[in-house]
Amino acid sequence: xxxxxxxxxxxxxxxxxxxxxxxxxxxxxxxxxxxxxxxxxxxxxxxxxxxxxxxxxxxxxxxxxxxxxxxxxxxxxxxxxxxxxxxxxxxxxxxxxxxxxxxxxxxxxxxxxxxxxxxxxxxxxxxxxxxxxxxxxxxxxxxxxxxxxxxxxxxxxxxxxxxxxxxxxxxxxxxxxxxxxxxxxxxxxxxxxxxxxxxxxxxxxxxxxxxxxxxxxxxxxxxxxxxxxxxxxxxxxxxxxxxxxxxxxxxxxxxxxxxxxxxxxxxxxxxxxxxxxxxxxxxxxxxxxxxxxxxxxxxxxxxxxxxxxx
Amino acid sequence: xxxxxxxxxxxxxxxxxxxxxxxxxxxxxxxxxxxxxxxxxxxxxxxxxxxxxxxxxxxxxxxxxxxxxxxxxxxxxxxxxxxxxxxxxxxxxxxxxxxxxxxxxxxxxxxxxxxxxxxxxxxxxxxxxxxxxxxxxxxxxxxxxxxxxxxxxxxxxxxxxxxxxxxxxxxxxxxxxxxxxxxxxxxxxxxxxxxxxxxxxxxxxxxxxxxxxxxxxxxxxxxxxxxxxxxxxxxxxxxxxxxxxxxxxxxxxxx
Numbered sequence: 001x002x003x004x005x006x007x008x009x010x011x012x013x014x015x016x017x018x019x020x021x022x023x024x025x026x027x028x029x030x031x032x033x034x035x036x037x038x039x040x041x042x043x044x045x046x047x048x049x050x051x052x053x054x055x056x057x058x059x060x061x062x063x064x065x066x067x068x069x070x071x072x073x074x075x076x077x078x079x080x081x082x083x084x085x086x087x088x089x090x091x092x093x094x095x096x097x098x099x100x101x102x103x104x105x106x107x108x109x110x111x112x113x114x115x116x117x118x119x120x121x122x123x124x125x126x127x128x129x130x131x132x133x134x135x136x137x138x139x140x141x142x143x144x145x146x147x148x149x150x151x152x153x154x155x156x157x158x159x160x161x162x163x164x165x166x167x168x169x170x171x172x173x174x175x176x177x178x179x180x181x182x183x184x185x186x187x188x189x190x191x192x193x194x195x196x197x198x199x200x201x202x203x204x205x206x207x208x209x210x211x212x213x214x215x216x217x218x219x220x221x222x223x224x225x226x227x228x229x230x231x232x233x234x235x236x237x238x239x240x241x242x243x244x245x246x247x248x249x250x251x252x253x254x255x256x257x258x259x260x261x262x263x264x265x266x267x268x269x270x271x272x273x274x275x276x277x278x279x280x281x282x283x284x285x286x287x288x289x290x291x292x293x294x295x296x297x298x299x300x301x302x303x304x305x306x307x308x309x310x
Numbered sequence: 311x312x313x314x315x316x317x318x319x320x321x322x323x324x325x326x327x328x329x330x331x332x333x334x335x336x337x338x339x340x341x342x343x344x345x346x347x348x349x350x351x352x353x354x355x356x357x358x359x360x361x362x363x364x365x366x367x368x369x370x371x372x373x374x375x376x377x378x379x380x381x382x383x384x385x386x387x388x389x390x391x392x393x394x395x396x397x398x399x400x401x402x403x404x405x406x407x408x409x410x411x412x413x414x415x416x417x418x419x420x421x422x423x424x425x426x427x428x429x430x431x432x433x434x435x436x437x438x439x440x441x442x443x444x445x446x447x448x449x450x451x452x453x454x455x456x457x458x459x460x461x462x463x464x465x466x467x468x469x470x471x472x473x474x475x476x477x478x479x480x481x482x483x484x485x486x487x488x489x490x491x492x493x494x495x496x497x498x499x500x501x502x503x504x505x506x507x508x509x510x511x512x513x514x515x516x517x518x519x520x521x522x523x524x525x526x527x528x529x530x531x532x533x534x535x536x537x538x539x540x541x542x543x544x545x546x547x548x549x550x551x552x553x554x555x556x557x558x559x560x561x562x563x564x565x
């Protein structure tokens with residue numbers, strides 16, 4: 001294992017190429033603003049789905065309140081940027097921090113238990129946050145909270161890259177393996193000296209933190225945020241991306257988020273058909289690929305490097 | 311001094327006494343067998359020792375420390391490791407990752423070092439990789455290091471469970487029916503392996519087993535459990551001729 005090898009160099013080159021192509025066509029005006037917005041949203045949803053995958057796919061804890069953490073991050077960052085005249089970066093960091101704290105508050109009591117308590121608690125949390133925001137006139141209430149647009153493609157893309165790399169590095173470390181062992185067999189993990197509660201809370205908090213970061217990006221890109229847009233339907237959208245891509249696969253989540261976001265954008269003109277088509281897509285997936293597009297495998301470029309370096 | 315001392319240990323499940331007034335003492339380096347008919351409470355004893363269950367009464371003293379009510383992971387830190395009767399491997403992970411997870415408590419880097427890929431991460435991972443590989447080699451599993459644990463044949467899964475337990479660096483190893491489902495030849499090899507790891511790792515071993523040839527062959531002392539109570543304990547020869555044991559296994563003598 002080495003940090004600098006052909007594989008990592010190629011990945012970096014590919015990332016720079018994707019970034020540069022989009023940036024140049026956007027500046028030149030050949031890429032319409034609608035497509036650019038879709039691509040920025042893809043970045044936001046990649047962060048959301050990869051972070052949910054850490055909780056649900058890798059640690060095996062079903063959480064269906066990711067939109068709740070996203071809205072916490074969105075409103076907290078908007079609060080800093082608009083009300084406190086803070087910089088974008090401080091807003092994003094504050095949003096991620098508040099979402100992480102919310103994650104700890106939800107996670108510590110529910111993750112001590114085995115079973116699906118987390119699913120119920122997170123579902124409830126998402127709705128509670130939404131109702132509170134709906135009734136907080138200071139933050140715009142139901143009409144929404146106007147935020148100046150300061151996020152552009154550069155911010156969205158590179159924050160997405162950094163987020164994915166951090167989550168990937170976490171999973172591919174001993175601490176990440178400890179999280180996966182909880183999913184595989186909680187009793188055996190505990191018997192092998194893994195503090196299962198600690199690692200469940202850790203994974204959940206990291207996941208919540210990145211959901212908050214994605215929310216901050218979203219808020220500072222969309223001009224306006226409304227409690228409406230963070231309903232539990234959005235949580236299910238994110239979960240659908242994770243399942244579509246494959247539980248326990250980061251590249252799968254990226255593909256899932258990309259597919260679903262682009263599909264939603266194309267179907268924006270027929271909102272009534274959107275849910276039908278996505279539902280049919282998911283049913284087909286369940287029949288033909290029950291483990292998601294990637295299963296729990298990763299798309300790897302390992303053939304580029306010698307066996308020893310892996 | 312006794313490595314493990316169990317005094318007056320009892321566990322009831324809403325009225326049913328699964329283990330009652332168990333007394334047990336294990337000295338360092340011993341190889342002890344725990345036998346008894348089905349449902350005698352042997353696995354419950356293991357679950358009490360490793361912290362899966364909290365005892366209703368009594369005390370467990372391990373290396374001079376009282377450890378009632380400690381969660382299983384802390385019991386593991388203190389140096390007690392176990393295998394499971396119904397195999398509990400991390401099936402979707404590779405063989406070597408199974409061992410690495412058990413080695414996690416000895417890992418030298420923290421979460422942030424792992425995320426930032428600081429030099430400590432590479433050093434720690436390299437050490438883990440090497441140690442895990444050594445454990446696999448002892449159990450003849452090194453050639454299957456990168457296979458998924460669930461794809462191993464049954465006998466190798468059992469051996470991987472022991473390898474994984476050893477990777478936590480225990481001083482007391484609890485084996486729950488290690489020979490279950492093995493043929494006589496495999497059992498024979500397992501006996502030799504158990505003797506060998508005890509010497510090599512300086513271990514004390516407590517094992518539950520139904521296979522009498524294994525128990526009588528390797529154990530120095532045997533505890534016999536029936537209906538949650540110790541009905542006999544002594545050397546294999548004493549146990550073989552103990553009328554109470556014969557009664558528990560074969561029923562009362564018809565007169």
